[in-house]
Amino acid sequence: MASSEALHKGSGPDAIRVDRVVHRYGRGGETVTAVGPVDLSVPAGQFLVLFGASGCGKSTLLRLIAGFERPTHGSVRVSGAEPRPGTAAGVVFQSPRLFPWRSVRGNVDLALRYAGVARDERAARRAALLARVGLEGTERRRTWEISGGQRQRVAIARALAAERPLLLLDEPFAALDALTRERLQEDVRRVAAQTGRTTVFVTHSAEEAVFLGSRIVVLTKGPGTVALDLPIGLPRGDVDGEELRESREFAELRAEVAHAVKSAAA
Known part of the structure; x- marks a missing residue:
């Protein structure tokens, strides 16, 4: 040790x-x-x-x-x-606190926009973030269409969006x-x-x-x-x-x- x-x-x-x-x-x-x-x-x-x-x-x-x-x-x-x-x-709470009217992609893109990431760079950054938390292929799904564990993964990806x-x-x-x-x-x-x-x-x-x-x-x-x-x-x-x-x-x-x-x- x-x-x-x-x-x-x-x-x-x-x-x-x-x-x-x-x-x-x-x-x-x-x-x-x-x-x-x-x-x-x-x-x-x-x-x-x-x-x-x-x-x-x-x-x-x-x-x-x-x-x-x-x-x-x-x-x-x-x-x-x-x-x-x-x-x-970046902060992750017990509840994911996602925006239910947005897709997985929309939730992460919003975090990237607030982080100051240029529009033409967001798709690549979003893909990398979702891959990092094991959510490849879920970009178009709504938050109510994914499991509780997947919603928390989206929250983690969102917290990582701003490279603090x-x-x-x-x-x-x-x-x-x-x-x-x-x-x-x-x-x-x-x-x-x-x-x-x-x-x-x-x-x-x-x-x-x-x-x-x-x-x-x-x-x-x-x-x-x-x-x-x-x-x-x-x-x-x-x-x-x-x-x-x-x-x-x-x-x-x-x-x-x-x-x-x-x-x-x-």
Whole structure:
């Protein structure tokens, strides 16, 4: 297993810095602290998984990194700047949030247009994106004509349309069946390796966390603070997903992470 220092240091400057962040909801005497204080430094190219029980603040932390919200205290920096919604990262939510009146092609082309891709370049870019997520031949189909897993693949392709260095995913597979979820986990793992994008993935599944992450941060129950910061030294290249899941090291890491989240939620 790679050392924590090697994994956390990475090969370049930090893609994300979270410094003494606290975030509260509400006003006056009705405030609820959702997160903090939290400190995180995420090097470029790392696949970070935020893991914890429901209500620990992991989705709140993701929204702060995306720039959808600003911290009550502390600071968040993406590539050295304060994140702005729509420009800091590609984001995939639990629900695909596609436009139902548009085809698969239309949904991806709209993302390419907002990303500033020239009209005469969109067809080639769209084809490459759909091939990357395994959706060749679906361009003309409407969103209600494809499965839930395929709709989520369209959402991932759309998030990749703008070539931003950061990809954020908030429990994107939680509503899918087990087989589809495993297939999409393998797709996301492969896409992250191919693109080299810094990725932050929110989940409440220990198995998903270990399979996807090169690093796992477990949060305590709300307000969420860092209970465990664990490097994952499993192979990151072209590996057989089923074989990896059946390995002894995978089982040991899954048990360690599951135990950590139970302790953090106690």
